[in-house]
Amino acid sequence: MTMQRFISKAPANTMLLGEHSVVYGQPALACALDQWIEIEWQQREDQKVLIFSEIAQHTCDLQQLEIHPKLRFIGLALKHFQSALLQLGHGWELRVLSEFPSTIGLGSSAAVLAATLAGLNQITKSKLSKLELWQIGKEIIVEIQGRGSATDLAASLFGGVVFIQPPTEKQALKIESLPVNMDILLVYSGYKTPTAEVLEIVAQNWKAQPEMLDALYREMGQITQGAYHALTEHNWPVFYHSFEQYQSLMERLGVSDMTLDFLIAQLRACPLVWASKISGSGLGDCVLAIGEVYSKHRPQREKKPLLHECPEPEVVKNYLQLQLPISPIGTHIKNEPVQQA
Template sequence: MSAYSKIEVSAPGSIMLMGEHAVLFGEPALACAVDARLAVKLVPRPDRQVLVDSALGQYRGSLDQLEPMPELAFVLAVIERYQPKLQQGFELTIRSGFSHTVGLGSSAAVTAATTAAVAAYAGQSTDPESLFPVALAAVHQVQNGRGSGTDLAASIYGGVIGYDMAPAEVRPLCGLPPIALYYSGYKMKTPDVLALVEQKATRQPELYAGLYRMMGQTSRAAEQAVRDQDWSALGELMNIYQGLMDALGVCDATLAEMIHRLRAEPGVQGAKISGSGLGDCVLALGLVESELPWEAIPVSVAATGVEISYETN
């Protein structure tokens, strides 16, 4: 039997601060964990059965033959990674403190939390440096090698992180900038946005390559601004990055209106799309005092990433 009678893990959601699109072309990205969290509880079983209870679906199967279930693909991919080291089954209960319809990295958070819980159960290391490569491999398994892993790194490490995709490198940064997040009311799936941008890039490949390089320069300067906790400089760089997102063609009329309304706030130092664009969220740096006609997502930067607690037999 396991040394534990229960393992509980929570992982934060995340948002992109900078580096959208360009991170897929070898440029750095910035992301942060937010204080909306997802919880996973693992209870050992005496047999080889695996039970998962989640808002996305219920699963029952054997450790010896995990059957695919698209709604829980990330969870099952993680379990598969630790399969050879698991002697017994378990029950996994997943509860989220935020909706998967809003861009707070719910898939990354559930992958991070599940990885930590199953790693602990399998007697493996649960430090961020050990969890991240396993979790990233699970994401790539589900997404056919796609996905930068930026949001996953933020969920596992917490706080603000700088990130490079290939080879994967996570740089935890000090400083928790004040943020405000607003949801446009709709979103286009990231793969569909990427396909649209790719289509445009084939007509002007050199110009788009130049845009990605400029995005990378902006992200590097922003990483230094976070290190210096120079929020005024970070705000200016967010506005510059937004101009580059606009040039990519991922800003529509609603997002543009949201950005300009937010920039007009006296307490806001910068505003940009957070995520791939053509919907989803707009991120502001600073304090918003006005009532705006879009859904405010009440989040702040979370200093901690994955948190684990145990109950012993």
């Protein structure tokens, strides 16, 4: 019997613009980053599924497919393809490897889900498009989290800078990957408030002013839409300014705090940083800084860390940080399946 073995890869991701408002139908911009989740797939002779990762290890029968509570994204993806997997008549061993820690905001759950879906698409020869994989993944995210725009999943699947317009009564779904290059610096505040908790805090703080909250989300959407058009038109000053505008709305929403404000102020004072804001839902987690946008027509002029020549670099260096380029490549199979005797 020949045994298949291959690797599926998905890049890390981070939100650029659209936090909070995307949940309510407004557009968002996110990007794939050049750090990777890899899943090694090894065919088995029996019908068992073995999953090995840093957070958990799990063994189950493909027929029953019990889902480990710490591996729900992988488990529900397997569940979706269960019938097709059973028809193949054999099980699989999955080894999940990550180049980045889950503590810093790089969308590890979405990247794992993207790599799992790509691997299952390969195994079952389903020939699903990335958009179809995204739709499956979004259903899984909503099942686990109760809500979610799956913007992070789109970034990991498609690569580059991804614009997403969620489907609404007035808008059709749109996902577009833009070939934009710039360096992204993420600085971790040292603490994190779960997104569901942040959303609940916002809901409580604004429950007496629902119309004003809706107006704020619309304004966020307009800024994100404007940033998208600025990218497509190569209007970099407008693109950079969008981050400052969006950050002011995050502050008005009530999800910035003293630590995040301090870090953003420090980053904005750096000469190689063109924009900075919260990345994620706020009240902790990360702030991001972006360097100058570059392309083949606009070569990168600086090969230096974004913190180079900052007024007080040691202050920011006390925080966990990671600088990465955008990955133009999204989720993919690393190599053709190798047949092993």
